[in-house]
Amino acid sequence: MGETVMSIFWLVIMLPCLIIIGVLLTNDAKPKKNIVLGVTLNYAGLHDKRVDAILRRFKRTVWIWCGVSSAAFAAMALLDMGQFIMWSIVLLIVAIIVPYVFYVRANRSLTALKKAEGWSVPHTGGVFVDLRAAANPAKPVKRSAFLPPVVIALVPLVMALCSADEAERLGGILMSAAIAFICLMCMLMYPLILRQRGDVAGPDRDVNAALTRVRRYNWTKMLLATSYLTSIFMLLFYLCMDSELWTLVLTAVYMFVLIGICIATEFTVRRTQERLTRDDPGYIDEDELWLWGMFYNNPNDRHLFINDRTGSGMGVNIGRPAGKVFMALTAALLVGLLVLCIALALGFSSPFEASIADGTLYFSHGAEKYEIALEDITGLDLIAKLPPARRVAGTGLPNLLEGRFTVEGYENVRISLNPEQPPYIVVQTVDITRIFALDSSEETEAFYEELQEAV
Amino acid sequence: MLLCLDMASKTPIYMQIRNEIVLGIASGELAPGEKLPTIRALAEQCGVNMMTVNKAYGLLRQEGYITTDRRGGTAVAGSPGAGALGDKYAGALRIIAAEARLAGLSEDGFAALCREAYRGGDSNG
Numbered sequence: 001m002g003e004t005v006m007s008i009f010w011l012v013i014m015l016p017c018l019i020i021i022g023v024l025l026t027n028d029a030k031p032k033k034n035i036v037l038g039v040t041l042n043y044a045g046l047h048d049k050r051v052d053a054i055l056r057r058f059k060r061t062v063w064i065w066c067g068v069s070s071a072a073f074a075a076m077a078l079l080d081m082g083q084f085i086m087w088s089i090v091l092l093i094v095a096i097i098v099p100y101v102f103y104v105r106a107n108r109s110l111t112a113l114k115k116a117e118g119w120s121v122p123h124t125g126g127v128f129v130d131l132r133a134a135a136n137p138a139k140p141v142k143r144s145a146f147l148p149p150v151v152i153a154l155v156p157l158v159m160a161l162c163s164a165d166e167a168e169r170l171g172g173i174l175m176s177a178a179i180a181f182i183c184l185m186c187m188l189m190y191p192l193i194l195r196q197r198g199d200v201a202g203p204d205r206d207v208n209a210a211l212t213r214v215r216r217y218n219w220t221k222m223l224l225a226t227s228y229l230t231s232i233f234m235l236l237f238y239l240c241m242d243s244e245l246w247t248l249v250l251t252a253v254y255m256f257v258l259i260g261i262c263i264a265t266e267f268t269v270r271r272t273q274e275r276l277t278r279d280d281p282g283y284i285d286e287d288e289l290w291l292w293g294m295f296y297n298n299p300n301d302r303h304l305f306i307n308d309r310t311g312s313g314m315g316v317n318i319g320r321p322a323g324k325v326f327m328a329l330t331a332a333l334l335v336g337l338l339v340l341c342i343a344l345a346l347g348f349s350s351p352f353e354a355s356i357a358d359g360t361l362y363f364s365h366g367a368e369k370y371e372i373a374l375e376d377i378t379g380l381d382l383i384a385k386l387p388p389a390r391r392v393a394g395t396g397l398p399n400l401l402e403g404r405f406t407v408e409g410y411e412n413v414r415i416s417l418n419p420e421q422p423p424y425i426v427v428q429t430v431d432i433t434r435i436f437a438l439d440s441s442e443e444t445e446a447f448y449e450e451l452q453e454a455v
Numbered sequence: 456m457l458l459c460l461d462m463a464s465k466t467p468i469y470m471q472i473r474n475e476i477v478l479g480i481a482s483g484e485l486a487p488g489e490k491l492p493t494i495r496a497l498a499e500q501c502g503v504n505m506m507t508v509n510k511a512y513g514l515l516r517q518e519g520y521i522t523t524d525r526r527g528g529t530a531v532a533g534s535p536g537a538g539a540l541g542d543k544y545a546g547a548l549r550i551i552a553a554e555a556r557l558a559g560l561s562e563d564g565f566a567a568l569c570r571e572a573y574r575g576g577d578s579n580g
Contacts, residue, residue, distance in 0.1 A: 129500040131479070134492040189526040195499045203457055283457075300462030301502035 005076040006398055007077045007084060009248065014073055014088055017096055022066040024311075028053040032273040032310040033201045033211075034121070034282035038293010039110040042282045045119035051110060058106040062099045066386050069095035081397045082348035086341045091165060093338055102295070107293040124285040126303065128200040129207040138213050139192055141220050146187035149231035156238040165183060165406065171222065171392060172238060179234040186227040196307045196314070199273075202283035203454045205275050214272045215312055222312075228442060229257060241266060242390065259298035269312035291318070295327075343367070352416065352438045354447050356454050361427065363436055368402055368416045370436065377429035377455055382448045386424060386435070389415065407435065425451065456482040460501055462533055472511035480520055491521060491529040515534050 019349050028037050031046055037054060045051055072091055076084050090106020094223050153176055199211035240246035286309065290298045296306045299319035304326070306317050318321040347366020354363045361372045386401075387408040393402010407413045410426070410433045412453040417437040425448050427434045437444045456477045460471050479485040491497070494512060512529060513520045514572040522532045557566045 123457070123459055125463075126459045126461040127501060129460070129497070131456045131458050131485070131497075132489075133491060134496050134500045135490045137496065197500050197502065200457065205456075298462060299503070302504065303502045414561075 005080055007340050008251070011073060011077060011083060012042070013252070014092055015070055016259070017092060018066045018069050018073075020259070021096050021099060022062055024234065024266070025062050025103060026059045027270060028103070028310065029059055030274060032270060033199075034280060035275045035310055036288055037105045037110060038287070039114060039256075040282065040285040040287050041110070041114060041119060042119045042121050045114055045117065054113070056107055056110050058102055060325065061102045065095070065099055080348060080399060082395065082400050083345045086345035090169065090338055090339045091347070093334060095097065103294070104292045105244055111287070118450055119283040121285045123283055125288050127298070128284050128286070130198060130200050130205055131211040132205040133198050133212060137194075138216060141190070142223070143187065143190065145224060146183065146227055147229040149183040150180060151185070152235055153183055154230035159238065169405070171241070175234055175238050176177070179231050181229045186223040188221055191221065192305060193223075196305070197303065199307070200284055201277045202280050208282075209272060210276060215307065218269050218312055221302075222261055225261045226258065229254065229261070229281075235244045257406055263455070268308065273310055331359045351437065354436070354438060356450060361436070363416070365402070365416050372429060374455055376429045377427055378430060379426070380452060380455055382423050382428040382445070383426055384423045386417075386419060386422070410435075424447075458501070468501070469507045469510040469514070472497075472501070473514050476511070476515055477520060485531045487531050489531045491531065493528060530567060
């Protein structure tokens with residue numbers, strides 16, 4: 001598949017992420033349960049011109065940032081495919097984090113204004129529970145509804161175990177494990193949703209019960225849909241694994257449908273919260289328990305996971321030690337991902353280098369480095385065309401194939417080459433087959449001759 | 456009825472739950488026969504240990520404010536209706552009255568406060 005098509009495909013995936021972030025954050029500026037940008041305001045506060053100005057400024061800044069980030073994405077498309085993908089992931093992470101800085105800034109401005117004006121609601125601080133709503137919970141869905149996707153997950157496993165090809169077997173087992181993991185997570189997450197504190201917007205029991213019901217109903221729908229969609233996608237993906245086009249199309253469809261389901265869930269819940277509490281003068285204020293309006297911080301609450309006050313999301317209680325560990329791990333993961341992407345981007349742009357010294361062949365390209373003793377080489381060849389190959393683990397880009405592949409006619413193969421630049425050198429030892437090339441065809445041919453003489 | 460718990464308060468959580476339910480019954484927000492959440496459900500909703508809720512329910516049951524039925528669950532029993540305060544609360548009221556006297560509050564002023572607090576229960580109903 002061409003580099004341009006891949007770049008467009010990647011842009012089509014990345015750009016909506018920015019729009020989604022923009023829409024989600026700016027939607028937080030609309031009052032739901034009397035909360036705007038994580039600050040609970042009473043009627044006077046919600047209709048104050050200064051509040052309106054802060055909200056408008058916030059929305060404008062977010063959209064300007066999204067526009068700038070989108071332009072940067074488009075400019076990056078001019079880079080090499082590998083570098084484009086890696087740098088765009090780095091940019092995406094930064095582009096998602098920065099608007100939250102705007103959010104915190106607006107939240108602090110609103111909090112300061114609220115404090116200065118003394119905008120208070122009847123119930124401030126503490127934890128609120130609607131006794132009547134808690135006494136009459138909605139009937140949950142049976143756990144067995146989550147079982148069929150887990151069963152579907154077994155299909156690739158059986159097919160993989162029956163396969164004679166080792167790489168295919170490994171790929172199938174990994175695939176099956178991935179499906180089973182996602183489906184199992186959906187199944188295990190469901191009781192967690194039911195155990196969450198119900199929504200409390202005020203003294204009206206019916207409104208509270210409706211808010212809780214809407215949240216749980218939409219979560220149930222989303223978990224079931226994710227479970228079924230993932231299992232069907234993975235099964236189809238496994239069946240079409242040989243076709244690059246179909247795997248790409250399936251992945252795109254799966255991602256768009258999945259993101260669509262999540263967004264639909266979020267906005268259904270938000271719209272309901274907005275509608276049900278539109279005329280509510282404001283009763284409950286839990287702002288003290290929410291750091292920057294975003295992170296729940298209550299050491300006295302046993303819940304590790306906690307519902308966001310608005311929308312359908314869920315966060316971690318950073319007041320608990322496990323919550324702190326969770327947040328630290330998430331931050332570490334994010335930083336790790338950034339470092340990995342930067343390292344890979346730099347690795348992709350590094351040259352292919354090969355040399356022979358002291359009876360050993362040395363090869364390096366980014367993180368892919370190895371050496372082979374010349375006396376261990378059992379076969380050496382220069383091929384003009386790469387036989388049909390399938391990636392098991394590694395990089396598969398239009399201009400770079402690197403990692404473990406299954407290649408027709410060879411056993412246990414590791415590749416490191418630009419598929420648009422033949423020929424390729426095949427070095428076989430008892431344990432492994434290496435196929436590689438250098439930066440240009442001339443260099444590859446010259447090195448092959450040098451290697452042939454040395455062997 | 457909204458149950459409000461102040462997690463930072465020195466009053467134990469089980470006592471806060473007990474007090475809130477008593478206030479709810481007195482104000483009429485919780486009607487006799489009305490079902491209360493199960494111990495597990497209330498503990499999950501409040502984010503507290505089940506033992507805490509169990510202790511609060513145990514106390515309320517002992518005082519006659521709620522009843523527990525194996526099939527019907529926990530429900531509001533209404534006011535115990537003894538027509539008098541127990542020794543514990545009469546003692547507590549004596550201490551509050553003494554403090555009011557020491558604070559310089561007149562008898563009428565204290566009585567007005569008591570009346571207001573007493574009616575607060577009825578007037579919301």
